[in-house]
Amino acid sequence: MHDFNLHAPEGAHKKKRIIGRGQGSGRGTTAGKGNKGQKSRSGGKTYVGFEGGQMPLYRRLAQRGFSNYPFKKEVQIVNLGDIEARYGASETVNPESLLKKGLIKGTAPVKVLGNGGITKSLTFAVSAVSASAKEKIEKAGGSVVISGSKIPEKQE
Numbered sequence: 001m002h003d004f005n006l007h008a009p010e011g012a013h014k015k016k017r018i019i020g021r022g023q024g025s026g027r028g029t030t031a032g033k034g035n036k037g038q039k040s041r042s043g044g045k046t047y048v049g050f051e052g053g054q055m056p057l058y059r060r061l062a063q064r065g066f067s068n069y070p071f072k073k074e075v076q077i078v079n080l081g082d083i084e085a086r087y088g089a090s091e092t093v094n095p096e097s098l099l100k101k102g103l104i105k106g107t108a109p110v111k112v113l114g115n116g117g118i119t120k121s122l123t124f125a126v127s128a129v130s131a132s133a134k135e136k137i138e139k140a141g142g143s144v145v146i147s148g149s150k151i152p153e154k155q156e
Helices: 080-086 093-098 133-137
Strands: 075-081 110-113 121-124 141-145
Touching: 075 080, 075 121, 080 110, 080 133, 110 121, 110 133
Parallel strands: 075 110, 121 141
Antiparallel strands: none
């Protein structure tokens, strides 16, 4: 016997059983699907949650509550403490510079929150600024300009 004489063990290859090809095949007549009924017929499939025609559970139970998920606002938040650490005096804080400095990801609107302090005079050109953040920025000699990409309002 050679080292490279590889072959599958005996009985590993079986011929596919072809059904519905007459009585002599051993799988004729009903083709192994039993007698009558929905699952014996062509295209006889049911959907997930089907209960044989009985009203399914997901339709018997009452729908309660409200989900705000379809109306949620996607906003990226940045705190003043993080901006203080990464920006120099008299720089402009906008989505492009925040992205370069790794404070945000992607293109969603940016909101600046007042967590942390700020001592540098910076110009903020972002979508939204909280009241406490605006107060701290102006106290430090900076300015706030609410720019283009607004935070999406709720749909009516």
